[in-house]
Amino acid sequence: MTKNTAHLLIVDDHEMNRQVLGLRLEKKGYRITEAESGQQALNHIANEPPELVLLDIMMPEIDGYEILARIRQQYSPTEMPVIMVTAKDMSQDVVRALELGANDYVTKPVDFAVTLARIQSQLSLKHSEAALKESEERYRDLFENAHDLIQIVDADGKFLFVNQAWRETLGYIDEDLTDLTIWDIIDPRSKTQCIRAFKRLMGGTPSEQIETTFVNKSGQPVDVDGSVTLRKSNGKAIATRGIFRDITLQKAMMADLEESKKNAEDANQAKSQFLASMSHELRTPLNSVIGFSNVLLKNKNGHLDKKELSQLERIQRNGKHLLSLINDVLDLSKIEAGKMELELHSFDVKEFIDDVVSGSQPLIAKNKNVLEVVITPDLGEIYADETRLKQCLLNLLSNASKFTENGKIVLTVSFMKNNDWIQFEVRDTGIGMDQKTIDGLFQPFTQADTSTARKYGGTGLGLTISHHFCNMMGGDISVASTPGEGSVFTIAIPAQVSIDSSKNPNAS
């Protein structure tokens, strides 16, 4: 408050009166301007408007009433308070002055204490009114410029106040509001919900959170989320105040998202279904191809000669090769569709290796190789996908024996890194590979070259699948090789494979 430094204008044609009052007020800290005539007063007001005017009525030429009237043309009583100085007992003067917009009066001879009190009272009123006005403007500004929709609705449902965002979102202009009621902007389907909320407010809840639907001027739905409060007087509703956020876009986006998610899930489901049907349909005819060639190869009646048996054996072998291809392609499709899930459990390493070794014996023996197993006793158990790990190791042993003749294959099993990881190394003394071959080794269908494929067989998918399996278990597979000397393949996986490392838990 700047009460004591306020600028006052004293208008009086008697110099004595002006000076007595002026000096005493200056002592109280006010800044004083004096005017000895009406004209002078009006000039001062025009040049430097004071905060308050002390105005004598009786003056020559332009009297106090005239000046007061001129001031009121430009300034409201709160903007520029005027205190009239009147002769004693002239109540008519007082009435007239108040009618013309004077804020207060003092009578001559002037009592300084009374005058000072009245000045202070007027200034304080002026300041609090100004503060009130400013605060009101601030709120109005906040309401008007808020992005949320704000409305005040009376007991009849008429709009007492709506803000800019409300008008813009719902498409109404101020003129529309006269005939508009709250029920015009509430979607008929939301009516019951809104009535219930209103009843709860009447029942005494301080505010109601509400997610509902409005309709704009052109009839389009507008989804909103907000809160409503109620003003009551003597138990009767006076008005509701609501603040809402337009969530139409948000809801539309959520719906889109839900739909995309559902579509993706459906597509995924369709893909799994397709893979399963594909597997079934491809296997069925192969049952006859492989099965009947097996039956005929027994040559029960001895009718088939050597050449025919050899031809039959080719049908059987190619049938089996086709089956391996189907199995591998399906494995790979499942992996790539994220549909392959790990089946983790604890198993004994020694027993597991025995199992792998016996499974690989026919392959090892085929090219007259020998298999040496280097394994520390008491390896204990690991937690992993036994079937997938076995498939990987059999694949490595099968490759090693395929590309090695009359040689030695060494399988070494060991723990690493404080027993946190287990490593399986398959070393052969076979034909080996150059760098170019190694680089493309884990890509599908990249056996060294087509003649290799013809000579050695295989689907060309084994290493790709093994690589994927090792990755799924949180591990990896690596290779080192020298052409003509042999290759070393190494699988390393955590001894305790965690669920986290297996992606996609939903299998088909």
Add this chain to the structure above:
Amino acid sequence: MKKIAVVEDNPDNLMLVEALLEDDYELQTYESGKEALAGLQTNKPDLILLDISLPEMDGTQILAALRANPEFAQLPIIALTAHAMASDREKYLGMGFDGYVTKPIEDESILFDAIETLLTD
């Protein structure tokens, strides 16, 4: 000779199973679930080889119907199927099949082992 019932709608597959097993077992064959459920009542086998993908009533429904009948509740039943995706073995064994053999039958010994294990139990 032990009696084995084969339920299979595909004539090629049926002929193959016959070729593989006819020397060692007495076979009775059915081409549909309805036929099988009627025939099995009068001629109870020692074991059933049951295809899964069958028209009208599939293998799992036939299994359920058989298991509901006290007379067949303990009878060994093997799923002989081309449904051979990763988790299918667990799925069918979980449903109450006693054995699971995939088509194509790569090696007849797999089928014989599955049958003999259950017959000697």
